Amino acid sequence: MTKQIHLAAHFPGVNNTTVWSDPRSLSQIEFSSFTHLAETSERALFDFLFLAEGLRLREHAGRIYDLDVVGRPDTFTVLAALAGVTDRLGLAGTINSTFNEPYEVARQFASLDHLSAGRAAWNVVTSWDAFTGENFRRGGFLPEDQRYERARRFLETTIELFDSWRGDEVVADKDSGTFLSDPRAGEFAHSDAHFDIRGRFTVPRSPQGRPVIFQAGDSDAGREFAASRADAIFTRHSTLQAGKDFYADVKSRLAAHGRSRDELLVFPATSVVVGDTDADAQEQAAIIRKQQVSGPTAIAFLEQLWNTDLGELDPDGPLPDFDPVVDGDTLSKGRASTRMFGDRLATARGWRELAEAKNLSIRELIIEVTARQSFIGSPSTVAEEMNRFVQEDASDGFILVPHLTPGGLDDFVDRVVPLLQERGVYRTEYPGTTLRENLGLPTLP
Template sequence: MSEPRKPVKQIHLAAHFPGVNNTTVWSDPQAGSHIEFSSFAHFARTAERAKFDFLFLAEGLRLREQGGQIYDLDVVGRPDTFTILSALAAVTERLGLTGTINSTFNEPYEVARQFASLDHLSDGRAAWNVVTSWDAFTGENFRRGGFLPQEERYSRAKEFLATANELFDSWHGDEIVADPATGTFLSDAKAGAFVHQGQHFDIEGQFNVPGSPQGRPVIFQAGDSEEGREFAAAGADAIFSRYATLKEGQAFYTDVKGRLARHGRTPDQLLILPAATFVLGDTDADAAELAREVRRQQVSGATALKHLEFVWNRDLSGYDPDGPLPDIDPDLGEHTLARGRAQVRMYRDPLATAREWRELAAANKWSIRDLVIETGNRQAFVGSAETVAHTINEFVQADASDGFILVPHITPGGLDVFADTVVPLLQERGVFRTEYEGTTLRDHLGLDRPAARSGSAAHGERAVAS
């Protein structure tokens, strides 16, 4: 007796507006502004035309520095997330709107009110990527510097999210009774009442934004650490992943989905969505050649040296980027050279990384620039539209992901070619929608509307966070 065939999964696609960073070829003549609203609008409309689930914005709370100077790729800055997403809600109709907002330096009432408002303005299309801040450098903007030891930041984030959910749900579960003559609530209506007492927050009052069209904004999480994976399994609707190979993706998928049962959740209640860059060409060979060209445009000689400084923690400006790697070892002291750079955290054992890179460079006869290009900037999907569509579908059907968040190297028009060539092929295969079937982001992602909380917190009695 043959085994039953596994159901064909539907692919989830989203688009990340990249801003100016190491994936962007800002020097390309096709590159436009990264701060003018017309760029955001073009990008969002392309994603919606292609029937993507959502648009995603990352967050930058401080201009990054290297060697005491503003890192040159950040000079345009980052406009405010809520301002952009609220404006995009007016020029789109179905596309989800996802913003990254920090839980370390903000307060639950403020953030919950902003997301609940965005969810109303967009008719239920808002999502929140909950992140923590890891460095005192960023905290200086908030007069908090090294606020909270790093090991306590997930504790704060967990309670922050739980508190925000109490606020989102504070209008649920009660019969809202209004005086028909005046339109005001009767005295026994408890809508919006909340009380929260915990380690990090002790607040009570009346939440002033009614329940939104999708119940609560969708919750995303981006951490890859043990704490981050567990945080996502406990309360997120989707988790980003940095694993872009099939084998690594399957291992991450299995690990995170396997954590859900102990939180009383099922595998379909958490989506896994890796970020993915891409380069398309008329043929696979054309795409491969273009990909090499793009990588060299992304990594100038100066950029390569700065990337190496993330590991070496030394000023390497005197080295030739087209020459060999430094023969001196990394400085293992406090990392003060690159400030506000997430990449610094990736290299937890600088000596081992330096040793591995020297071996790679020697075996392949790579210069510093060659090494940075080959180890840090390979695109996830390279090929013809047919090849890329096949590969994306293969990853999803093999449970390496539930879809992808696409990051083009040209802003804002870099998504257009994917929308025009790859999406129709996925639609022909029957693995991606041809039309939106619902109106909210939860509809797009196949997520149920969260049940209204019951019990003390929803009725204004004291809720104590463990």
């Protein structure tokens, strides 16, 4: 059976994805930028617009990471505002489960779900570092197993709050013209090692039952967490085979949790460069990558792995001839990439082998190792490759990460989406009014 492709947009925020030197690159905080990307996404019948989260300005070598100075606005505020300028587009936000509280997050998402008529989604994440935790009363951080355990309990608790209202608890009294509330409406009580709360939830059940639950993470714990509760999982794979392996693994875990394969969607993040020809697109893509990874950026990224000052190195020269510093404090603070290196010495050996095999300079190596899944080519080539990934079970769709804000998806929407529609693998209208309906997820009781 031919699968339908799901598409979504990521507002990139502060990172090296955005080509800041391009005159078309506009504000990361003005509402007009969010509006443009949201309206473009809805015009293209995308499932949702996704916002990431940054709970603290990142630092490198004791200085604020320069891209963070453009601002990191509050997720709920932006999504609530976008609910008023869109009709069908889902509104997905990343909210941390380590430093927040279930009642507060459940109330905010339930409110957003009502304001948007059933289009809210929550990307459940954990926070891994004490640096970020210093911004919060609880502070500190939790080991990975405890972080995911708290996240599981957090999600269970919020779902109890969402589900504490049922259908007809609130009824209208025709004689008095007032509303009568069943005393059981919104009643909850939850007690475990992390949370001990009880009371009455203030927001009635939303149009889609409860917000769609997303989870991001490629670790084994992350995959298991997604398989147990999430409606969709975000991932990142650079090849078709890697995507197929991840897809098969995550889908195989669902049965153990009493779930079917269609209850969890897989969304890799990807970038797209569309040109008049394949050669034109490849040329554009090479230019974009060099703009994204300048010489200083390459050195700064290398310093994240080596964990030492490499400012004297030539970015167009070879890698350091000494090993990374594995002990002591980390040079970069608040960056998720620093924990993804795992074994720093092993990663450095791998980078050296790659650089030697391909005769790569530092900058060329960083361009290669930081590249995300990309579709590069003419409109027909991009459409064909995206369809191949979905039909061969490497994904259920894609979250598109533009290199320009806010107009980076305009070409894709105008030139590729119509070809996907012609192939019969992409919708020509929204099938429903809620995000859960548009994603094709099972209806909640």
